[in-house]
Amino acid sequence: LTQHYLQRAAASDLNAFLHIDPALSLAQAGAADARFAAASAGPLTGIPIAHKDIFVTEGWRSTAGSKMLANYVSPFNATVVERFGQAGMVTLGKLNCDEFAMGSSNQNSAFGAVLNPWDKLAVPGGSSGGSAAAIAARIAPAATATDTGGSIRQPASFCGVTGIKPTYGRVSRFGMIAFASSLDQGGPMAQTAEDCAMLLGEMVGFDERDSTSLTAAQGNVREDFTRDLAEPLAGLRIGVPKEYFGEGLASDVEAAVRAALEQFVKLGATLVDISLPKTSQSIPVYYIIAPAEASSNLSRFDGVRYGHRASEYKDLADMYKKSRAEGFGREVQRRIMVGTYVLCHGYYDAYYLKAQKIRRLIADDFQAALASCDVIMGPVAPTVAWDLGEKTDDPVSAYLADIYTLSTSLAGLPGMSIPCGFGQGDKNGQRPVGLQIIGNYFAEAKLLGIAHQYQ
Ligand code: GLN
Numbered sequence: 001l002t003q004h005y006l007q008r009a010a011a012s013d014l015n016a017f018l019h020i021d022p023a024l025s026l027a028q029a030g031a032a033d034a035r036f037a038a039a040s041a042g043p044l045t046g047i048p049i050a051h052k053d054i055f056v057t058e059g060w061r062s063t064a065g066s067k068m069l070a071n072y073v074s075p076f077n078a079t080v081v082e083r084f085g086q087a088g089m090v091t092l093g094k095l096n097c098d099e100f101a102m103g104s105s106n107q108n109s110a111f112g113a114v115l116n117p118w119d120k121l122a123v124p125g126g127s128s129g130g131s132a133a134a135i136a137a138r139i140a141p142a143a144t145a146t147d148t149g150g151s152i153r154q155p156a157s158f159c160g161v162t163g164i165k166p167t168y169g170r171v172s173r174f175g176m177i178a179f180a181s182s183l184d185q186g187g188p189m190a191q192t193a194e195d196c197a198m199l200l201g202e203m204v205g206f207d208e209r210d211s212t213s214l215t216a217a218q219g220n221v222r223e224d225f226t227r228d229l230a231e232p233l234a235g236l237r238i239g240v241p242k243e244y245f246g247e248g249l250a251s252d253v254e255a256a257v258r259a260a261l262e263q264f265v266k267l268g269a270t271l272v273d274i275s276l277p278k279t280s281q282s283i284p285v286y287y288i289i290a291p292a293e294a295s296s297n298l299s300r301f302d303g304v305r306y307g308h309r310a311s312e313y314k315d316l317a318d319m320y321k322k323s324r325a326e327g328f329g330r331e332v333q334r335r336i337m338v339g340t341y342v343l344c345h346g347y348y349d350a351y352y353l354k355a356q357k358i359r360r361l362i363a364d365d366f367q368a369a370l371a372s373c374d375v376i377m378g379p380v381a382p383t384v385a386w387d388l389g390e391k392t393d394d395p396v397s398a399y400l401a402d403i404y405t406l407s408t409s410l411a412g413l414p415g416m417s418i419p420c421g422f423g424q425g426d427k428n429g430q431r432p433v434g435l436q437i438i439g440n441y442f443a444e445a446k447l448l449g450i451a452h453q454y455q
Helices: 002-011 022-037 079-086 129-136 153-159 193-203 251-266 279-300 316-327 330-342 349-369 395-400 406-411 444-454
Strands: 017-019 048-052 090-095 142-147 162-165 185-190 237-241 270-274 375-379 415-423 431-438
Touching: 002 022, 002 090, 017 129, 022 090, 048 079, 048 129, 079 090, 079 142, 079 193, 090 129, 129 142, 129 153, 129 185, 142 153, 142 162, 142 193, 153 162, 153 415, 153 431, 162 193, 162 444, 185 193, 193 415, 193 444, 237 251, 251 270, 251 375, 251 415, 251 431, 251 444, 279 330, 279 349, 279 395, 279 406, 330 349, 349 406, 375 444, 415 444, 431 444
Parallel strands: 048 090, 048 142, 237 270, 237 375
Antiparallel strands: 017 090, 142 185, 162 185, 162 415, 375 431, 415 431
């Protein structure tokens, strides 16, 4: 199995992988074989998995899609990588992503864009574009991804695969290169909800090495996420937020999502009109909080402890400046500047503190809405995948396309994307559409069950 996928990866022209090392993968596959021989194999033993290059791995380089870490090899594994290793899964390699997970089209990677396997003129989405493209092209049967403001759900949608962002704090961030710590959350991507359920079972659980990890007492225990897969949907109340079907939603996406909702009605669910009134504020709120946290997290890349160091400089300050100017790409620099600005004395109250207050109101909106429904459904993104090269000169237009995913992240709720059809895009061939399913805290098993019934 490992050989099969390594061959597919080597033959692929999608630029989904940043680092493959067949000898390392085959050694893990050999260890998996030995577990079968010793009758100590589990359900995932021997199954290959590829990791987003945000998770650090012993052996494989960990670049976060940045020139800053182009040659970085971690001395330890991320908790998520460690747990999949303990389950006997085989690491296939490291997957391309937007630099430090900042972006929604994978075009911010220092190592080039990833192509969408459905239409190579289209972006795969981002920031987990390599993960989504690899799953869609069957270069990997399973992948890890991270979602700070949509980066699991939106690329899954653009590439027609399934991905779930769990409740914030359920999956350890230890060894996940930090972007915005109060939002970053790891999760699995695969073909189906059933596969995601099996993968997620290995990922969740308290980790003392992550200070925001939810504890067992808070309910963050390993659970069987496949338990609701056979659960019928009769009586399920699906909230349909009017703000997710307003101006800006492309008609092809709306048609595919409404057809999926009709399918759920046939399966016994009822649709409930709900409102999430602060949806549009999620964009300014997220694009204050995420850069603020990023500016702080990325201060560690100073050219001293690890990462890129400029070759010529006058003094220490000059070395910092040149190393960071050379190592970070444009979008990362932009966010460091925005983040530093909103945290400045004098602006902090006006921007950062205000954003934190609205963040709370966004979370309250969800609780009010979830009083009248069991889950919320809508589109993942306003359009299908856009063309490669589009939106690169206009970052704000890319930020606006995050409108349906940011609030879930700000509230820390679980959300997933499942394929629900195709749209035409502007000009080219058929491009996938994703249906978003959002639930209350710890509702991952319910979301996966609902998704499986549809699939
Ligand atoms: N597109 C969003 C951003 O650029 C979300 C990225 C993410 O979830 N990592 O920040």
